[in-house]
Amino acid sequence: MTPAVVIIGATSAIAEQISRLYAEQGAKLFLVGRNEKKLEIISDDLKVRGAACVATIAMDLTDTRLHAKLVEQAVSFLGDITHLYVAHGTLADNEACENNPQLAMTEITLNLNSPVSLLLHFAGRFRTQQYGTIAVISSVAGDRGRQSNYIYGAAKGGLSVFLQGLRNRLYVDNIHVATVKPGFVDTPMTTDFKKGMMWVSAKKAAKLTVYGVDKKRNVIYVPGFWRFIMLIILHIPEFIFKRLKL
Amino acid sequence: MSYHYRSWGLNPQIKQIACVLNGATEQDLAGPHKAQKLLAYGCGSSYGDVCLNDEGVLLDSHRLDHFLNFNPDTGVLRCQSGVTLRAINQQLIKYGWFLPVTPGTQNVTLGGAIANDVHGKNHHLAGSFGCHVLKLGLYRSQEGSIECQPDKNAELFRATISGLGLTGFIQWAEIQLKKISSPYLRTEKMVFTGLQEFDALSNDADKAYEYTVAWIDSVAAAKYRGRGVLFCGEHADSSADRRPSKKRILSIPFNAPTGLLSYPVIKTFNLAYYNMHRLTSSKALTYYEPFFYPLDSLGHWNRLYGKKGLYQYQCVIPAEGGVEVVEELLAICAHYRQGSFLSVLKKFGSIKSPGMLSFPRPGYTLALDFRNLGESTLKLFSALDKVVFANQGALYPAKDARMSREGFRQSFIETERFKNYIDPLFSSNFMRRVII
Structure with a gap:
């Protein structure tokens, strides 16, 4: 069956690489993002790579009033949705957020409120279909709060918990929900970070994500070694953890 | 992933500052580094310093990897300059189209292929890469974005093809692909015992085959000097389709000890290598990757040369009397007891590239890899230079880390004209060393 894929946050580096993998399979793609020009370039690119058809919608994803309509638009373009990828997000400077709570709220709105609203809207559609896969990019940062990025981490942590519940709820409807937790991925979002051995390219991250989704994994660490790193981090007793500079 | 801005020869080793471009618009390019000297950086597959710029900023184009348009009827492809030749092959072979000209590695961006006006095994029939560029979008620091093609901004077009990235930043380009009916090639290899024999074989093979290139045993004893293997190929017809074998066998993880390639x-x-080919069968059906890009299956093979890296010496010698000159060059290498791991010989055809600084010209091109032994390697090169220039030969900038200003001027007669098109905000180490 030809995949019919909705990608939210389609201009993000990982999402773009994911859509390329689907384009090469001849998929139908429905892309949602903020930057119209970038969406247009990506859409042209995906057509050359083999996508059967591509639609793009440029919108502000924090405007939750538009979410219901977005689902309708996606369905009218694709028919049944085989895959939904939710990949939008920002990584604001933690210190800037600490000094400016308003900025922290914006960060949480975009990384938590917006995907929650979208997913609840799309969940309705998936339940009528009685099949399909939902994959959402969360983060290893959501596994445990650390002083260096706990605001972003709080949003992603909230999202991960939400996804656990959603997976539980949609299981009976034959719908798979995957939580994707990337570690360090080399993207425009992380341009200012010093890169080392732990980093992977967006292309690699996308491959691992789609592989995990195809295998119906519930929680996909990208790359897999992060599962062990986070296992250790989660098991450090709090009275020690609070003293660490992480 | 960390970014190491080095050239393929790992030599020279100079600290580079880079800015990863997220887009190719004028704002992206004019943005943060307005006052600095700029240079596009793609895959870093050129050997010397044409891709380095230690007095300014490298504009890393690896994220400008979008296809913009493809017409499956005409084979005209338009894409951003950071698209690699690997990506073009991967995506367009399924439509039955292939690169019109391809160098020996697919780890090259479209921008880099144009800026170095690369050539391939089909030079005798297709000319260089620049012969197949229909249009390009060039960002210039003073004028902004300009569209160039053979009959529009023609001189700037000619300067940009083979312009080593100095005429501005290539934002996108449109190229004419070549129709093929299978990703397989019918290949044949022929062993030869000397350069005269190579010449005869190559002249015949160039008529029969689209692709020809020879490997030479550069360290054979004097009586065997010039022996080697001529590899020929042509695209197979559709009946030859098979499943491609899995590629990328291994990658060299770190620099080898310096003595490895002694x-x-x-x-x-x-x-x-010579005897392996002498003893194995000569005709085969080969997938395009092992035929065109045998070394790509060994990732980071440059690390085999140790941390000091390698030099490549590639020259072209005019056809008339060229065989004797190549023999002389091989004799000089033997005299200096410096062996080349992989030596490649190819006879260029007469199709002229539009590029002002284009390297290919009718004659024999010889490419030699040498471990960087410092002074003694440079001495060898001076000796080779003497012979090359005495015979009106030329050296290839994309492979060079040491040619002299005089050598460059002798190699490229249009240098003075080219200088008029250098963008004042663009520069490279090669430019400072050799051109201006």
């Missing part, structure tokens, strides 16, 4: 090792390898 003279005896190279000598043994060359002997074994």
